[in-house]
Amino acid sequence: MANTSINELSKSLETLYLDGKLEEAVDFLLKNKPVLSPIDFHYNLGVVYTKLGQFGPGRYQFELAMKEGYLGSDILNNLNVIKSQIQVADISSSDHFYDQLLNTFSSIPMAYSFSIALVLILTLLILFRVKLLKSKKFLAVSIFFSLTPIALHSYFITGKSFAISINEMKIYEGPSAIYDVKQTMPGGAKFITGKSDKGWFYIDYPVEISGWVKKEDIGLL
Incomplete structure (x- = not known):
């Protein structure tokens, strides 16, 4: 029964995807999250979000699928598509060797x-x-x-908190909106957070984008 149910869910999801009913596909996945494996849920949700052009939520879901233990060529290809679309100086595109090592080990279960x-x-x-x-x-x-x-x-x-910008994200000089905005990042950027202060997180790496961001603008991995 379980296998039959999963097969039916997969067919229903595929139909919604092929018919271009992507918003319905998101709702379908969220509704059926309890009966899907974490990898299937996060990966498929990442695919749908990416197809919708929502690269922040898309990358966040792909990274969660990788954290659960999945590391296939399909998920790597999807991540490359997102990186080529956002083209930002995040930890995955940094020129610093240390940043590259951090990104590599964070991407491997x-x-x-x-x-x-x-x-x-x-x-x-x-x-x-x-x-x-x-x-x-x-x-x-x-x-x-x-x-x-x-x-x-x-x-x-160990001891490092990786995060993804879910939507367009402003980076402030201090932990409050009263501070000046240093720069704005698109959704889908990956970075490492350090200290926090009442709903604000400080970006430690890469240093090029260091600053304070709102908790609601990021997804912690």
Whole structure:
């Protein structure tokens, strides 16, 4: 029954999408969120929003799908479409190497780093078992370095709050609308927030767009 229900939902959603009834498709997805997997819900909602030209909500949903563990060529292609449309100096397009690393590790589910480390460790243990690798000391050191993907992922992600601008977003010099506006960003920009102050968040990275933004203008990942 569950599979039949999911198949029927997929067909209904596809029909709405092909008929160009995109607003109805959004409502359909929101209504059926409880019976969809998080990845299916966020990915499909991202597709519909992007088709509507709402790049902020679209990218936000794609990033949430990636956070849930999905990293396919289709979602990467959709994100590239959004980036080409908004063309802003956010963390994904920054020229700074550190910003690029932050963006890369934020876009890869932690499960992937665990999987890479596990494969490396299992390979080493197999090589040791069949005696192609004989030194226990070398084995121990190699296993230690096999944990590098997990350590790097944790280093670049832990303690950092990534966010997406949902709509056009004004960046202020201080945590209030009484301050001057430094610049305006379109929906779909990705950045890292730091301190907060009564409904305002400060953009830490990239430094080119640092400043204060309203909580309601961003989607935290």
